[in-house]
Amino acid sequence: MKHVTIKDIAKELNLAVSTISRAFNDKYDIRPETKQLILNKAREMGYRPNPIARNLLQQRSMNIGIVIPEFIGSFFPEVIIGAQEVLFKEGYQLLITQSNECYKTEIENVKLLERNMVDGLIISLSHQTKNIECFKELVSSGLPVIFFNRVIDILNTSKVVFDDYKWAFFATEHLIYQNYKKIFHLAGPANLSLAKNRIRGFQNAHKKHRLDVPDSHIIPSGFTIEDGDRVAMEMIENKNIPDAIFAAGDLTAIGAMKVFKRHGYKIPEEIAFVGFSEQTLARHVDPPLTSVAQPTFEIGRTAAKLLIAQIENQGVHIPQTITLSGKLNIRSSSMKLTK
Amino acid sequence: MKHVTIKDIAKELNLAVSTISRAFNDKYDIRPETKQLILNKAREMGYRPNPIARNLLQQRSMNIGIVIPEFIGSFFPEVIIGAQEVLFKEGYQLLITQSNECYKTEIENVKLLERNMVDGLIISLSHQTKNIECFKELVSSGLPVIFFNRVIDILNTSKVVFDDYKWAFFATEHLIYQNYKKIFHLAGPANLSLAKNRIRGFQNAHKKHRLDVPDSHIIPSGFTIEDGDRVAMEMIENKNIPDAIFAAGDLTAIGAMKVFKRHGYKIPEEIAFVGFSEQTLARHVDPPLTSVAQPTFEIGRTAAKLLIAQIENQGVHIPQTITLSGKLNIRSSSMKLTK
DNA sequence: TTGTATGCGTTATCAT
DNA sequence: ATGATAACGCATACAA
Numbered sequence: 160m161k162h163v164t165i166k167d168i169a170k171e172l173n174l175a176v177s178t179i180s181r182a183f184n185d186k187y188d189i190r191p192e193t194k195q196l197i198l199n200k201a202r203e204m205g206y207r208p209n210p211i212a213r214n215l216l217q218q219r220s221m222n223i224g225i226v227i228p229e230f231i232g233s234f235f236p237e238v239i240i241g242a243q244e245v246l247f248k249e250g251y252q253l254l255i256t257q258s259n260e261c262y263k264t265e266i267e268n269v270k271l272l273e274r275n276m277v278d279g280l281i282i283s284l285s286h287q288t289k290n291i292e293c294f295k296e297l298v299s300s301g302l303p304v305i306f307f308n309r310v311i312d313i314l315n316t317s318k319v320v321f322d323d324y325k326w327a328f329f330a331t332e333h334l335i336y337q338n339y340k341k342i343f344h345l346a347g348p349a350n351l352s353l354a355k356n357r358i359r360g361f362q363n364a365h366k367k368h369r370l371d372v373p374d375s376h377i378i379p380s381g382f383t384i385e386d387g388d389r390v391a392m393e394m395i396e397n398k399n400i401p402d403a404i405f406a407a408g409d410l411t412a413i414g415a416m417k418v419f420k421r422h423g424y425k426i427p428e429e430i431a432f433v434g435f436s437e438q439t440l441a442r443h444v445d446p447p448l449t450s451v452a453q454p455t456f457e458i459g460r461t462a463a464k465l466l467i468a469q470i471e472n473q474g475v476h477i478p479q480t481i482t483l484s485g486k487l488n489i490r491s492s493s494m495k496l497t498k
Numbered sequence: 499m500k501h502v503t504i505k506d507i508a509k510e511l512n513l514a515v516s517t518i519s520r521a522f523n524d525k526y527d528i529r530p531e532t533k534q535l536i537l538n539k540a541r542e543m544g545y546r547p548n549p550i551a552r553n554l555l556q557q558r559s560m561n562i563g564i565v566i567p568e569f570i571g572s573f574f575p576e577v578i579i580g581a582q583e584v585l586f587k588e589g590y591q592l593l594i595t596q597s598n599e600c601y602k603t604e605i606e607n608v609k610l611l612e613r614n615m616v617d618g619l620i621i622s623l624s625h626q627t628k629n630i631e632c633f634k635e636l637v638s639s640g641l642p643v644i645f646f647n648r649v650i651d652i653l654n655t656s657k658v659v660f661d662d663y664k665w666a667f668f669a670t671e672h673l674i675y676q677n678y679k680k681i682f683h684l685a686g687p688a689n690l691s692l693a694k695n696r697i698r699g700f701q702n703a704h705k706k707h708r709l710d711v712p713d714s715h716i717i718p719s720g721f722t723i724e725d726g727d728r729v730a731m732e733m734i735e736n737k738n739i740p741d742a743i744f745a746a747g748d749l750t751a752i753g754a755m756k757v758f759k760r761h762g763y764k765i766p767e768e769i770a771f772v773g774f775s776e777q778t779l780a781r782h783v784d785p786p787l788t789s790v791a792q793p794t795f796e797i798g799r800t801a802a803k804l805l806i807a808q809i810e811n812q813g814v815h816i817p818q819t820i821t822l823s824g825k826l827n828i829r830s831s832s833m834k835l836t837k
Numbered sequence: 838t839t840g841t842a843t844g845c846g847t848t849a850t851c852a853t
Numbered sequence: 854a855t856g857a858t859a860a861c862g863c864a865t866a867c868a869a
Contacts, residue, residue, distance in 0.1 A: 162615075164846055175856040180848060187849090188854055211559065211615050212846035215550050215861050218501075230579060231778065236569040240596070252614060255594040257579070275591060276501075276550050413782060439570060443752060445784030503862055514840045519864055526865085527838055551862035554845050841868070846861105853856070 163206040172200055183208065214276070222252045223466065224272030226265060228285040228309065230257045232410065233439040234455055235283070238307065241459025242281060249467055251278070262287040269297060279303035279466045284311070286348035286382065303469040303476070305462045308453075312352050317469065318480045319462045323353045326451045326485050327360025330433045331405055333449070333487060335368050337495050339403035339431055342372075345380040345390055345415065347407035357407045357435065376401070380411050387414020395422055402430060403493070409434035409441045409450050416444065416492065431493040437485075447490035454483050502545040511539055522547060553615070561591045562805065563611030565604060567624040567648065569596045571749065572778040573794055574622070577646065580798025581620060588806055590617070601626040608636060618642035618805045623650070625687035625721065642808040642815070644801045647792075651691050656808065657819045658801045662692045665790045666699025668826050669772045670744055672788070674707050676834050678742035678770055681711075684719040684729055684754065686746035696746045696774065715740070719750050726753020734761055741769060742832070748773035748780045748789050755783065755831065770832040776824075786829035793822050 165179040172179075174197070181187040182197035214220045223246055227235040235257075243253050254277060256268035265285045272280060280297075282304060291311050298304055298316050307319040334342050344361045347354030358377055365372040380386040387410065394400055395418070406412035412434035416426060424430050426446055434441055437452035461481055469476050504518040511518075513536070520526040521536035553559045562585055566574040574596075582592050593616060595607035604624045611619060619636075621643060630650050637643055637655050646658040673681050683700045686693030697716055704711040719725040726749065733739055734757070745751035751773035755765060763769050765785055773780055776791035800820055808815050 162846090166846075176846090177848080177850095177857075178855055180846095181855085184848075190854055193854080207613055209554075209615065209846050210613055211550060211554050212861090213848075215548075215554055215845090215863095216847050216849085218861075220550060230575040231572050233570050236575065240569060240598075243596075247610075252593065252610065253595075254591065256592075257582075259579075271591065274546055274549055276548065417782075440779060440782055443756075443779055444782050501862090505862075515863080516841075516865075517839055519862095520839085523864075529838060532838080548862055551845090552864075554847090554861090555863055555865090557845070839869085841866105843864100843866090845863090849858100849860085851856100851858080853854100 162209065163201075163204045164209070165206070168197065168201055168204060168206060171204065172197065219278050220276040221250055222254050222275065222277045223463075224254045224256065224269075224275070224277035224280045226268050226272070226280065226282045227255070227257050228260045228265070228283060232436075234436055234453070237455035238283075238459040238462075241456035241461075242463040243459070244456075245460050245463035245467070251467070258285050260285045260287060262290070266293055269293070273297070273302065277302075279305070279470050281305050281307065281462050281466060283307050284309040284351070286351055289350050303466055305466045305469070307458055307462045309351050309353060315478050317465045317476075317478045319458050319465065320480060320482050321353070321453050321458070322482050322484055323356035324360045324363075326487065327357035327405070327407075327435070328364045329360075329487050330435065330449075330451050331361045331364035332368070333489065334403045334405060334431060334433060334493060335364060335370065337403075337431065337493065339495075340370075341401045342376065342403040342405060343394075343401040344377045345387065345404060345406035345408075345411045346377055348381055349379060354407055361405060380406070382408040382410060384410045384414035384417075387411035387416070388418055389414075391415035391418035395419075400424075400430070403427075403432070404430060405433045405435075407435050409436050409438040409448060412448055412450075412492075413440060413444050416448070427491065427493050427495055431495070433493050437488060441488075442490070444492075446492045449490045449493040450488055451485055452488050453485045457483055501548065502540075502543045503548070504545070507536065507540055507543060507545060510543065511536065557615075558617050559615040560589055561593050561614065561616045562802075563593045563595065563608075563614075563616040563619045565607050565611070565619065565621045566594070566596050567599045567604070567622060571775075573775055573792070576794035577622075577798040577801070580795035580800075581802040582798070583795075584799050584802035584806070590806070597624050599624045599626060601629070605632050608632070612636070612641065616641075618644070618809050620644050620646065620801050620805060622646050623648040623690070625690055628689050642805055644805045644808070646797055646801045648690050648692060654817050656804045656817045658797050658804065659819060659821050660692070660792050660797070661821050661823055662695035663699045663702075665824050665826065666696035666744070666746075666774070667703045668699075669774065669788075669790050670700045670703035671707070672826060672828065673742045673744060673770060673772060673832060674703060674709065676742075676770065676832065678834075679709075680740045681715065681742040681744060682733075682740040683716045684726065684743060684745035684747075684750045685716055687720055688718060693746055700744060719745070721747040721749060723749045723753035723756075726750035726755070727757055728753075730754035730757035734758075739763075739769070742771070743769060744772045744774075746774050748775050748777040748787060751787055751789075751831075752779060752783050755787070766830065766832050766834060770834070772832050776827060780827075781829070783831075785831045788829045788832040789827055790824055791827050792824045796822060 169176045181189045258265035434450040441448040441450040508515045521533045597604035773789040780787040780789040
């Protein structure tokens with residue numbers, strides 16, 4: 160447990176600590192033989208540099224904080240893996256926190272990370288988050304922050320987003336091409352701009368094909384299986400049954416699909432389903448769910464790169480928004496069998 | 499970005515830094531008015547204590563490292579949430595790393611965390627891990643380490659494990675009671691003791707019911723969907739078809755189930771399936787998969803508690819192994835319809 | 838009750 | 854080329 164320090168090495172070799180330090184940071188002059196001597200001794204004694212001390216001195220922790228709203232779906236873990244890949248290469252550690260979609264925990268997580276002197280933050284909001292004062296302060300404090308996917312439009316930071324509008328448009332159009340007429344949209348949490356963009360895509364696809372979309376076709380839901388369950392039950396009770404559903408999240412689509420299936424509806428013949436976000440689950444439910452796939456790993460990598468650039472470039476930072484593209488994975492949940 | 503320090507406050511108020519320090523750690527004598535004065539000023543100046551400096555001084559980081567082999571399934575995230583819950587309450591931060599089931603990355607993660615002076619580690623092994631020298635050294639270095647689920651038997655540390663033997667036994671017995679005769683076991687990675695225990699449970703359940711289990715019924719596989727795919731394809735090619743499959747992991751079961759389904763086998767009438775670990779996926783595949791549920795959150799909480807106890811109790815630490823229990827969720831993948 | 842001084846493990850700036 | 858020393862921000866033993 161007792162860590163070996165450069166001081167111990169110095170004592171052992173009758174050298175000054177500064178000399179030992181130099182042996183490890185070869186920016187300074189040091190005689191090659193001395194260096195070898197020190198390096199050997201260090202290995203022998205099992206010396207490991209203490210990054211905490213170095214961080215204290217250099218006023219940076221080499222830690223990056225990441226704040227995500229949940230952990231269970233495959234989306235965020237994949238983003239994190241992508242970010243981790245880039246950050247580790249640059250010597251940064253990743254401190255991961257998740258809020259269970261709870262605004263209060265989210266704020267606590269941010270404060271906790273801030274206090275731990277992370278050099279930057281990568282954030283995706285909980286869908287409870289309405290009050291953004293805290294984030295405004297965070298950003299104006301000067302700490303580099305990157306938002307991804309669930310972002311705050313008006314905040315002046317770099318962002319990595321998905322072209323939600325475009326892909327919601329395509330997904331809806333896919334249903335229209337299959338000749339579905341009464342298409343409902345299970346919308347995401349109202350305060351997320353991503354949800355609004357998906358709604359716009361849904362509407363404009365209809366517009367392009369000169370189809371009507373009454374507001375009643377846009378049903379506020381959420382992102383969970385239970386949201387899908389609930390909404391589907393309501394439709395059945397109200398005898399207001401669509402012939403296709405485009406959900407803002409895979410899990411909602413899956414929840415709704417299960418309910419309709421249980422009630423004897425044939426999928427996709429009577430009701431088609433399209434989801435969004437390509438959870439692992441989508442490929443494995445029955446029938447497999449058509450879904451918009453987001454480049455999860457790439458989102459993470461991009462956010463990490465932006466963050467590193469901003470950190471190493473303090474002062475002259477121009478916020479930029481990078482929009483990534485995806486693809487529509489068409490599966491049997493939305494393919495009308497050719498008759 | 500420029501952080502306010504106690505020094506700044508001291509200068510501002512014409513007090514000594516130690517007095518400021520005392521105001522925040524109320525173990526020491528300080529006049530209440532002085533304390534109030536300082537606290538107010540501190541708030542006004544936006545002071546935030548710097549944990550890095552404190553850690554350096556106290557030789558502890560209040561960080562716990564966690565090393566897991568993967569991230570995508572719901573099992574490990576749930577364990578982490580459980581651990582996080584306990585650790586946060588005690589003021590610890592959680593540094594999460596994952597290795598993608600790669601031994602090399604796993605070791606790197608451990609070293610990285612060690613260098614960052616974590617106060618303890620919670621580890622579950624990658625299934626590539628065979629060489630345990632590194633972990634032996636780690637443990638004998640005195641750093642508190644808790645293993646969970648994928649543990650190293652011979653290592654003298656505290657462990658949180660699941661009663662794999664018992665539940666494999668029950669799962670197998672469930673199939674036997676349903677009158678399945680030719681039951682195959684898709685075994686987990688050979689170097690994990692958990693895999694061995696599940697095999698033993700499988701065998702002994704047969705023994706209890708005086709059934710024969712040729713070794714050929716135990717098929718080495720892994721934990722992924724692809725493993726299940728592969729193994730199922732082999733069975734079909736060899737025309738060696740079981741009437742039930744008990745897999746050491748849900749994903750393997752799901753992979754195999756899909757292949758057999760695609761080849762026209764009726765589930766569970768012709769082949770029954772039972773998995774292990776209760777991934778979210780299990781409830782949502784078709785048919786829903788019978789699976790042994792592990793108390794994921796509880797595993798995390800227990801590991802965290804053991805670790806904290808060990809950290810705060812340096813020196814007199816008696817390694818203990820806590821075995822948690824689970825339950826068998828019986829779903830239609832293994833329920834022979836009553837004729 | 839408050840101030841002074843020291844040290845945690847490093848790096849950087851001097852001087853030697 | 855190497856040594857001495859001051860920082861980084863904080864906590865604490867000791868002096869006042």
